Amino acid sequence: MKKLRRIFSLSNDEAKTLTERTISQEVWQRYKKSRTGMVALVIVLLLLFIAISTYVVDIVTNNAFYDNNVINIDLINKLKPPSWQHIAGNDEYGRDILLRVIWGTRLSLFLGVLAVVIALIIGGTLGAISGFYGKQVDSVIMRLMDILMGVPTIILAIAIVASLGVSIMNLVIAVAVSAVPGQARVMRAAVMSIRDKEFIEAARASGASDLRLIFKYILPNCLSPVIVNTTLGVAASILNVTSLSFIGLGVQAPNAEWGSMLSAARSYIRVSGHITLGPGLAIFLTIMSINLMGDALRDALDPRLKR
Amino acid sequence: MTHASNDNTTLKINIMNDHNQEILKIKNLFVHYETEYGTVEALNDVSLSIFKGKTLGIVGETGAGKTTLAKSILRIIKSPPGRIVSGSILFEGTEILTMSDKELRALRGSQISMIFQDPMTSLNPVMTVGDQIAEVIYTHEKISKKDAFKKALDMLNMVGIRPERGKDYPHQFSGGMKQRVIIAIALANSSKILIADEPTSALDVTIQAQVLSMIVDLKDKIKTSMILITHDLGVVAQTCDYVAIIYAGRIVEYGTVYNIFKDPKHPYTKGLIGSIPSLVYDVERLQSIKGLMPDPTKLPKGCSFCPRCDMAFDECQTILPDLYNIDDEVHSARCLLFSPERIENDRRRNE
8 A cells, every 4th residue: 555655646545445446355345244154254263263272282381281181091081971171071081072172173174274275286277277278188187187086085085095004194185186176177167268258368469478378367367266166175175084084094093183083982972972062063163164154255256246 | 641632643642652661461361260060261362451650441241350350460360260271461571470479479469469349358357457558568578567567557648547547457447448448558569550450349439439539649649550440431431541341251342541432343342331321411211232241151152242242243153353453553342343354345345
């Protein structure tokens, strides 16, 4: 804004009205109108805050808190129902479920996001190349994506983890690879819809190179479907990460992770059902709010709903 | 404007002067689109010249190949399906059709630029207009991004938009203003040739004249040549020096504006001129040319206008006419009525 004021020698207010009209701000204005979207956003921000603060606690206490309260074994409190001291109760080793759920947030959330970011980089690039150049390039890339898509996501992920070995990095790789075709398809479709627009032709007629066309003209115009797909993709990836952990191919106990907690809890579901409640609710809340956020974002980004 | 002069000798001298300053020469250009339904012969044997500082009008109905011609000059025809089959386009003596991609990029937007038909879709919706103008300057000149932006604001000022609006996005402008921005982009590098593809057809009638006169003023100011593609004969009469009438991918008549409006020769041109409402005479119904343009995948063997022509005779269906010179100057028409043999025959019959 300062720069603006300098260039045009405007008053404070004038510069403000000029900067206030950016596209992202318009989107935010529209997003704010969705009540469910706002609630979902608050929950997601809260989860992020929780995830980050667990790291802070670990660093400050030098992992002492984590060792003593999250992964310690306290058999006296084994399978205790919820009480004032342990709001969500204790699990089969007497650990506080609420704390484990809180510490599990960061793994589930960040692994999901990391997987989607990797998928977006790989799939997005492939999709953009495929959509922009078309013809044989498109056929080759998209047939490869079709092959990946032909295998059910979770089975593909299981196969990858099984062949690479069980580790957190391999878990991310598996989830990312299985999310690549989806990202590629969305990016390809978006690029193709923009590629033949007249302003691309006009830019080409004024001497723009292919790279400039892709990065300054096509990709910025593809952002909205890609943002929505990525947001929804995060939810799906978190679900995949927890699913893989549930069947024992992901995060291993005693590390707190919702999927593996749920998996351990399922054997006690008849004796003390409450221990499935914490991780179950956490997964439910996270996935739902990210999905709702994605929906609200789609509505906000869709120009057809522009008022 | 040269056509304002009715004096024949001045006209001739002007034309001779023009011919010494040929800036773009198109020779025997053939462009085809290969589709599933057959080959569309979009341009057949088109030869044209554009002279320094002059305006060439290209007139024709929808699908006649006007836009294809414009796009061939910049080589932005989508391929496939488009294909420049043969011919040559010389820009200041250099062949455009054999240029490398790099040479082409240097040419586009700096030597030859184009104004597109629809201002609503010709601007990048997610880039401010100032940035979009700065972009063309920055691409072609060794200049810092900041200076390019400053220059862009000057360009905005030149087309009559307040420079502080350079930070706005295209959707915040009206159609007429968007077209001005597009004109600013096209003229930002003082191109030698400006191709205007129906620059006013998508605009409101009330601002058509305004935008058009601005293009003409700026064109004179920057001393660029212009190719004006339109189907509006009034616009042509107002702004052009030379006119090419194009029909089914062929030039059917070429001449100065004076030639075309005062003395149209080809039956198609006559039909076009006859369809303009007159200010002087009252007419019950305007004349129209009956029928439709032939299917470009199966052009007739002879003259492509002959199925619609009142003056057609047997040979028209089998013989493809050349562009015959009407007089010593540039005026020529692609019609057998003006073939040397026929004129000779007529002369003999009269004797």
